[in-house]
Amino acid sequence: MHHHKTTPDSPIGIFDSGVGGLTVVRAIQAILPAERIIYFGDTARVPYGSKSQVTIRKYAQDDTAILMRYHPKMIIVACNTVSALALDIVRKTSGSIPVIGVLEAGAELAVSMSKGKRIGVIGTQATVCSNAYACAINELDPDIEVHSKACPLFVPLAEEGFTDHPAARLIAEEYLREFDGRHIDTLVLGCTHYPILRGMIEKTIDPGIRIIDSAEAVARRAKELLKDSGMLNESTATATPHLLVSDLPQKFIMLYRLFMGAEMPDVELIDV
């Protein structure tokens, strides 16, 4: 299918259902500033989290095919929903290049961090219902107890910029009360929007609980993988991400600023 030869200079392809995956772009830029990034945000069909598995799998295939046009050396699935329900489709569509998902990366890092073997996971309804974090964690260590909680209002709160609003804190308290008495020592932010709310989440939970940001986890994993395969981009220049979106609402510009802490570069509109 795809016999294009990839080189260290080839881009890293990243996709998400919308803007959330920009936290992954940011995490990659922080530790791999020379890497060229192609980011596709499926803003016309966001959110995936509330859709059925059949629909999510079809979208995952479309998204991968769009990135493959740019001959990436690696694909990062920045969408927890797709990581949970459709990673096999992404692998099938992308041929022989490596594919990593935020979900396994987050699970792996959480397992390596949890001394007490009790991990909490928060995410969208679909991610939590799929039970995929618990599966991924228990595949690595069957003795770990996993407690999950869906937090459907966190994405709209993040997008509204209510990152430290009293109402957001009340909602966080209500959601995170789930972990009272569970004695977790590690909490996975199982949705790429949640790093935006990290400060507020930290204030709400027991200070002894370590927070795992799956965007950071996947960036670390990508670095290791590129290093091991001799595919790190050794350029000393800093690359600007190439942005693709399936729809460009006004809001995207504001959200880009909120997620990336920078002004939005040019963006290309893609038909899905």
Add this chain to the structure above:
Amino acid sequence: MHHHKTTPDSPIGIFDSGVGGLTVVRAIQAILPAERIIYFGDTARVPYGSKSQVTIRKYAQDDTAILMRYHPKMIIVACNTVSALALDIVRKTSGSIPVIGVLEAGAELAVSMSKGKRIGVIGTQATVCSNAYACAINELDPDIEVHSKACPLFVPLAEEGFTDHPAARLIAEEYLREFDGRHIDTLVLGCTHYPILRGMIEKTIDPGIRIIDSAEAVARRAKELLKDSGMLNESTATATPHLLVSDLPQKFIMLYRLFMGAEMPDVELIDV
């Protein structure tokens, strides 16, 4: 294009981007229990409110074409975003049958109710940015002053069932503070989800302000129109709505119950 003859027994076609339009179905059932209703909720592509105008117009055309397969005697656009940005496309696609939108119906009722000629409108970002309520109101009465406020968190709060949660009240207070000192006497709920939060909104605003539910307004308008054209269904049986959705997430069943106060009937899955 569509030369199928409609009769009083023909159904009323209603569409919305998702579940919100069910408040319109409910309002129609309350005053026209014999009418057969075909409801299409575009649950695969919800929400429309955050998408661009080009995308919204394309979706409006698709949605209308889906309803036209059932040869309706009238189409009700239960989506404020489509009413604001694409009613002409719906009219073009549906040929000669009458089309009414929640937006004009809500605007009309608000104008007839506001003695002080100062109206408030709340809705999604897209509805408010389009300025369509203000235009529709001022077309009927240019002397009315319209104040609008986007309340992006109201839809997720309604769908999470946080209809009287302290956090929801804090958010409502923050949004509705916009109307302090504006002396409005009428507030239009310019989004079909908002009737779910009506009790909470009533508690937050000045008790002298009259609330206009655009779902109720459009139901009244439909009744008048059918009566005037001799198309009222005179049957004494109570019809069950025929439901079409483009995706069927688990959540839909819960939301149907929340919006309709009844268990969900069979639903048909439609490809978009």
